[in-house]
Amino acid sequence: MPLVRIDAMGCDTRRLKALGRAVHQALGETMGIPDDDHFQILTGHDGQRGLLRHGDYLGVRRDDGIVYVAITLRAGRTDAQKRALYRRAAELAExxxxxxxxxxxxxxxxxxDADWSLGNGEAPYLPPLK
Structure with a gap:
C-alpha cells in the first residue's frame, strides 16, 4: 500500500497523469503492487506559486525538468527491488x-503495519482488537 507524491515543474494534468502512471506501473512490475492499490498526490508547480529547487549533487546534472517522487510504503522490500523500481520508474517516465x-x-x-489507516478509522494491517 504505497502512498505516492509527485511534484513537477511546468507540468500540466496530462503530464502529471503520465508520471503517475509510470510510477504506478514501475511499483507493480518491481514490487508486486496491485493495480487497484493506487493512491497518488500529483502536483504541478508553475514557478510563481510553487517552486522546486535542485542541485547537481553527486554529479547528476538536474534542471527545471526535475520530478520529485516520494513513496511511503510498508517495510520489507529488498535493495534489489528498490534499485529495480528506481530504474523502471525513470524508464517509464521518459x-x-x-x-x-x-x-x-x-x-x-x-x-x-500500525502506521496505516486506509479509511473508516481502522488499521487494516493490524490484528483485530479482542
Missing part, C-alpha cells in the same frame, strides 16, 4: 512523460 532519467529524484520512506 517513455510516458518525456522526463529525462537524470531528472527523476525518488525517495522511499518505509514504515510499519
Amino acid at each position: 517513455e510516458y512523460a518525456g522526463t529525462e532519467p537524470r531528472n527523476m529524484f525518488i525517495v522511499l520512506t518505509e514504515n510499519a
